[in-house]
Amino acid sequence: RVEALEFSIREDSPVVGKPLMELNLKPNLLICSINHQGKVITPRGQDMMQVGDTVVVVTTNLGLNDVKDILK
Numbered sequence: 352r353v354e355a356l357e358f359s360i361r362e363d364s365p366v367v368g369k370p371l372m373e374l375n376l377k378p379n380l381l382i383c384s385i386n387h388q389g390k391v392i393t394p395r396g397q398d399m400m401q402v403g404d405t406v407v408v409v410t411t412n413l414g415l416n417d418v419k420d421i422l423k
Contacts (some may be wrong), residue, residue, distance in 0.1 A: 352391070352411065353409055353410065353411050354409070354410055354411070354412075354413075354415075355383070355407060355408070355409050356407070356409075356415055357405055357406070357407050357408075357411070358405065358406050358408065358417065358418040359404075359405050359418075360391065360400045360401065360402075360403065360404045360405070360406065360418060361402065362402050364400070364402075364418055364419060364422075365378045365399060365419055366369065366400045366409050366418055366422070367399075367401060367402055367418070368399055368400075368401065369399060369400075369403065370396060370397050370398065371394055371395070371396050371398055371399070371400075372396030372397065373399070374421075374422065375422055376421055376423070377410070377412055377421055377423055378400055378404055378421045378423065379411040379412055380408060380409075380410040380412060380421055381408065381409045381410070382394050382406055382407075382408055382421075383409050384406065384408050385398060385400060385403060385404050385405075386390055386405045386406070387403075387404050394406075396412045400418070406418065408421055409422060
């Protein structure tokens, strides 16, 4: 069973301005898209989430309520 979740990136988020490849993500989780100012991108390791972005995450993990919950 998988879940697709969408999160808004806030100013206090620990993921802001860090390349995806440097984030210590939980297992069984995929960041599918980043919507930055209306432009949807398929993220790669060097891409970063910025304040105001929305991200779509697909995961088998339960209980993810905020983007910070995708981190170990």
